[in-house]
């Protein structure tokens with residue numbers, strides 16, 4: 001019997017583990033580390049100082065980013081034995097999208113600073129793994145080009161709600177036409193925060209024309225700047241982008257406008273306070289994403305995982321609760337689900353994977369997280385996602 005057909009102890013998403021061990025029989029080891037916390041250090045060597053500072057950096061003294069990680073360590077899993085975990089199922093449906101595991105690729109703007117193929121490589125990786133990608137409004141490739149690269153893969157669209165309402169409507173219509181099925185509206189970043197790593201390098205990708213593909217290709221945007229973007233009007237177009245990117249005067253009442261212009265599910269991203277979560281439910285939103293933007297916005301803010309239980313309680317099953325900020329391992333995913341999230345989004349690890357190895361690097365990150373989650377659950381006596389509840393955790 002060829003070695004590649006050897007009976008392996010587990011199957012499913014954890015097959016990735018077996019495939020790595022079998023490669024070892026031919027003296028091949030994985031191209032990237034399987035401990036995803038190691039990717040940041042490798043990316044630091046591979047990326048330009050500016051691109052690395054942009055992705056790895058957070059707001060202020062970066063205390064929120066550290067708190068995000070520390071919050072995971074304050075919870076420990078208590079494994080249970082003899083619970084027949086021979087058959088496992090990690091699949092889940094979120095906002096109408098079927099997924100193999102409770103994992104999505106978080107919106108990340110300006111991905112061409114990490115790899116020339118940027119969002120196109122991520123779209124291909126997402127399609128190959130059947131894991132949903134959330135495309136940022138601030139992407140380096142357009143809504144349409146990314147949809148084409150993603151093919152029949154699952155895709156959601158993330159809106160940075162611009163001042164110009166017609167431009168917002170145009171983005172929503174383009175996303176709908178290009179097959180993005182759910183809308184994520186990011187509320188915590190109507191302006192970029194105080195980010196010392198970028199400030200100290202005087203680095204803002206947009207001012208260099210990166211991350212503006214959706215704006216520059218948009219008929220409403222073009223009309224506002226007097227026609228298609230050329231060498232001549234490019235600087236003016238960038239200034240128009242700066243003036244239009246975010247709208248600090250939005251309030252809860254404005255959500256009616258979104259409902260009127262998007263007929264699919266809507267998730268509000270950046271929710272931390274239980275009362276905001278309640279308002280999202282009252283406004284008829286389908287989901288909230290508990291997130292502090294990976295610590296990139298408010299330095300000194302509550303760790304996202306510490307905000308999760310309060311939001312889950314406030315939402316009371318009346319909307320879907322998703323989570324991000326600080327997910328680095330499969331065990332982290334198990335903890336976030338145990339505390340009430342239906343699924344998680346991961347950001348920096350796949351940006352590092354993209355920077356280090358393009359599409360293959362993104363797939364590596366997805367496979368590691370999924371396999372590690374399945375193994376964590378299995379060895380803890382849990383065979384399906386509904387077994388992930390607060391009873392499996394203790395405070396450290």
Ligand SMILES: Cc1cc2nc3c(=O)[nH]c(=O)nc-3n(C[C@H](O)[C@H](O)[C@H](O)COP(=O)(O)O)c2cc1C
Nearest residue numbers: 055106107108109136186293294325326346347348
């Ligand atoms: C380089 C970078 C760019 C990002 N761009 C966006 C964006 O365009 N839209 C958005 O909603 N969130 C954006 N985020 C935030 C992520 O979606 C996510 O909330 C956060 O990074 C999660 O934390 P993690 O990096 O610890 O996984 C960005 C994050 C990074 C690191």
Ligand SMILES: O=C(O)C(=O)c1ccccc1
Nearest residue numbers: 108109110138189211296
């Ligand atoms: O850098 C970010 O965190 C972010 O959300 C963003 C905002 C505008 C454009 C690109 C990314």
